Amino acid sequence: MIAHIGRNARPFLYGQEAAAVAQVLEAGQYGHSDVTEEFERRVAGFLGVPDAVAVASGTAALHTALLAAGVGPGKEVIVPSMTFCATVQAVLAVGATPRFVDIESGTLCVNDQLVMEAVGNATAAVVPVLFGGRAVDLATVQGELDGRGVVVIEDAAHAFGSRNGPRRVGATGALTCFSFGPVKNLTCGQGGMVIPRTPEEAGTIRRLRLLGVVQSQSERANITTYRLDGFGLRYQLSGINAAIGLVQLDRFTTTEDTRRRLWRAYREALAPLDGVTLVDVDVDHTVPHLCQVRVPHRDQVFADLRARDIGVGVHYPPNHLQPAFAAWRRSLPATEQAGEEILSLPFHQHLTEQHIEHVASALGQVLKSAG
Numbered sequence: 471m472i473a474h475i476g477r478n479a480r481p482f483l484y485g486q487e488a489a490a491v492a493q494v495l496e497a498g499q500y501g502h503s504d505v506t507e508e509f510e511r512r513v514a515g516f517l518g519v520p521d522a523v524a525v526a527s528g529t530a531a532l533h534t535a536l537l538a539a540g541v542g543p544g545k546e547v548i549v550p551s552m553t554f555c556a557t558v559q560a561v562l563a564v565g566a567t568p569r570f571v572d573i574e575s576g577t578l579c580v581n582d583q584l585v586m587e588a589v590g591n592a593t594a595a596v597v598p599v600l601f602g603g604r605a606v607d608l609a610t611v612q613g614e615l616d617g618r619g620v621v622v623i624e625d626a627a628h629a630f631g632s633r634n635g636p637r638r639v640g641a642t643g644a645l646t647c648f649s650f651g652p653v654k655n656l657t658c659g660q661g662g663m664v665i666p667r668t669p670e671e672a673g674t675i676r677r678l679r680l681l682g683v684v685q686s687q688s689e690r691a692n693i694t695t696y697r698l699d700g701f702g703l704r705y706q707l708s709g710i711n712a713a714i715g716l717v718q719l720d721r722f723t724t725t726e727d728t729r730r731r732l733w734r735a736y737r738e739a740l741a742p743l744d745g746v747t748l749v750d751v752d753v754d755h756t757v758p759h760l761c762q763v764r765v766p767h768r769d770q771v772f773a774d775l776r777a778r779d780i781g782v783g784v785h786y787p788p789n790h791l792q793p794a795f796a797a798w799r800r801s802l803p804a805t806e807q808a809g810e811e812i813l814s815l816p817f818h819q820h821l822t823e824q825h826i827e828h829v830a831s832a833l834g835q836v837l838k839s840a841g
Contacts, residue, residue, distance in 0.1 A: 474816070474825050475779070475821070475825050476816075478815075478817070479816075480818040481657055482725075482819035483714075486720075487713070487714045487717045487718070490717050491710055491713050494709045495710070500708060500709060501708050502708065502709065505712045505716070509658075509712035509715050510523065512719055513663055513719065516722070517665065518641045519641050519665055521665075522640075522664070523672055524662070524707035525664060525706070526707055527651065527661060528648065528650070530662050532556065532625060533560045534664060534679060535675070536560060536595065537564055537674075537701075538645075538664075538675050538678065539621045539623060541566050543565035544592065545566045545594035546590065546594065547568055547597055548585055548588045548595070549570060549599070550571055550579070550598070550599050550805070551789045551805045552789075553625065554785075555794075567798065569593065570805075571584050571802070572803065572804045572805050573804050574804070577601065577750055578749055578808060579598065579601050580606060582611040585611065586611050589618065595622070596622050598625065600624060600625065600628055600632065603756040603758050603760070604632065604752050605752075605756070612643075623647065624645070625647055627648065627651075628649075628655075629756070629759070630649075630650075630654065631655055631722060644667075645664070645665070645666065645671070647664055648662060648665075649661075650663065655722075655726070655757050656725065657714065657715070658715035659711050661712070661715060677700070678703060679702070679705035680702060680705075681702035681703065681704060682699050682701055682702030683699075683702065684698070726757040729757055729759075730753055732761075732817065732823075735826045736748070739826050739827050742834075743834045743837065745841070746837070748763055759817075761817040762813065763813050763833075765833075767840040771813060771833070771836050772813060774839070775832060778832055782814060782815060782816070783813075784812060785814045788802065788805045790802055791806070791809070815833075
């Protein structure tokens with residue numbers, strides 16, 4: 471029992487990934503390769519978009535997306551404080567300033583009103599975080615944002631496979647960034663993806679991920695030199711990582727069904743508990759990445775559950791309260807309250823309904839003693 475509930479998140483592999491990696495190694499396709507490009511094509515087909523550009527991580531995806539959108543020094547980027555610090559670090563990496571905004575208490579996501587209240591003359595981009603996998607719909611203000619030259623860059627690190635209406639996240643017209651880290655809905659071991667809006671944007675991101683080199687790897691094999699088109703980074707996704715991602719993509723229907731089933735099992739098991747509020751992920755449209763509750767006496771509950779070898783976590787301490795980001799601190803009441811109450815329960819595909827019942831029972835016992 472403890473082996474599965476003792477960790478908040480665990481990578482999940484289907485069993486074919488090792489053979490796929492071995493095949494890549496045997497072929498000598500260690501770095502960016504045909505396997506990487508096949509993964510890009512397959513992801514684009516899955517999402518129903520013209521193109522997808524693989525990069526080394528979700529943070530790399532955000533960094534290159536901001537650069538491709540022309541965001542830089544002197545500009546502000548609207549970003550929720552309730553996110554992993556990588557979102558904010560990507561903004562700082564391009565020389566821009568984060569403008570922290572509050573969240574909806576029920577979803578831990580931004581909404582159109584909160585975004586538009588923060589838009590100013592220096593605003594260059596909005597980075598909505600699709601928290602827990604839930605899509606954020608800014609369609610009602612998209613026209614106004616376009617008119618003011620503000621680009622929407624979705625941080626969809628949690629949201630691969632989720633839907634916004636009938637379309638998958640990534641296919642709704644925003645510049646979208648995915649993470650394929652170890653415990654994400656789809657893992658490459660480590661990796662990320664940018665869904666560009668135009669062919670020109672795709673070309674820019676491809677040059678950025680390869681140190682500014684214009685020619686592709688196959689083109690460079692047939693010439694005696696190459697041309698740089700400006701600044702770039704070493705952000706390619708290796709064939710080794712792409713091979714893992716291809717296996718995961720083949721089994722993604724199983725992944726999304728399993729994660730929804732487990733989240734619904736938590737919803738049922740937690741329903742009788744007083745003082746527990748389940749954070750809404752809109753499970754019918756979401757491939758959940760987290761299962762979070764809001765509880766009183768959170769720090770005590772956290773410690774008591776950890777003492778029982780139940781791997782609870784906190785996603786995330788608000789960024790605007792971090793010392794590193796103190797220069798941009800402002801009052802965000804909903805975020806600050808959530809930061810004191812949220813608790814992430816063990817959530818990964820190794821769990822069973824019996825594990826979930828055990829976690830819910832332990833949470834109920836701990837809450838009674840904490841009260």
